[in-house]
Amino acid sequence: MKRVLSAVATLAILAASPALAQDAAPGSFSAGVLDIVDEVRIGGHFHEIYWTMLPQNPQDWYWNRFEDISFDVLFTTPDADVFRWIGSPRPELGATINTKGQDSLFHLGLTWQLPIFETPLYLEGTFGAAAHNGYLTNAPEGYRNFGCQVNFYERFGVGANLTENATATLTYEHTSNAGLCQENAGLSNFGLRLGWKF
Template sequence: MRKSVIAALGVLVMAGPVAAQDIVLDELRAGVFYHSAYNGFLPTGDNWDFSSLEDVKFSALFSSPDLEAFRWIGSPRPEIGATLNFNGRENLLHANLNWQIPVFDTPIYLELGFGAAVTDGALSGAASPARNFGCSFNFYDAAGIGANVGENMTVTLRYEHISNLDLCPPNQGLSNFGLMVGFKF
């Protein structure tokens, strides 16, 4: 419990500077994810494991701040979220920037995210299937493909990964995969 409180405070501290700008809640998402669905960083090859549908994910996406720096990098939307495991395994909280790229003149979009995450997983000494993270703070990246199903609804197939990039070994990382439904405001 103490680790979860520290992790939540960490995400709030990271999100503080963004919250100070004139941004508003743009979209809320919720979905189900396969826990540790891929054993690696980039989701390629045959290392997939779809046996652990045990995560629930929530995300809040905000409008891009009206700042020149944000326009210069493509006007990403700030995002905060959590992936919660209901089988006693690792949970994570993340704060990141989310780029949504339309696919031509269709309702389909591609999505990329990059930021930071905190986890309550073991730092070392955990037995499989638990992961050893080396440190609680990690890099967060996400990729997805989605569609605007209606004026106020989205559906996104999403892959997320956390890792410390070998800054504090061991670095087993965590890769989750799932489907989210979003409601836009």
């Protein structure tokens, strides 16, 4: 948990300092960081909105738990053939923190973004892994049995470039282990991520 909180603090500092992109002197440490950081995001989410990976019926979603905040850093796509071969995704590091003491996630992965024709809109997909602070088995009432400490992480989104720098993305994120462990109570969250691109 200490590692998660440390990562959240780092992401929050980055998210609160977009002006660094203009003020950083060439060759400075902050300029070097901003060379690899493409975008930072902060968001708010409904916790445990649905029980499966695919949100099949929005009428069955649970809208009563707006409890999560998220922090994400999306890095510049590495200049490497292997990344070009798979569609030039951006590496990502982030956390979704529950403010009511429920399950929180710390995730890393790759994020693909597809523009919707000649519009500011885009589709987005993320695939990676997520660690959590929840129970593996024998969870008390009101909590879930994740089974594995590290699970798969998937996220789907639709967003818009509001300005040259600002973005807004509606996202549905899910983590589960695909049956690799004895228990497999996944977690799905839905919300809005606001971003700042450097």
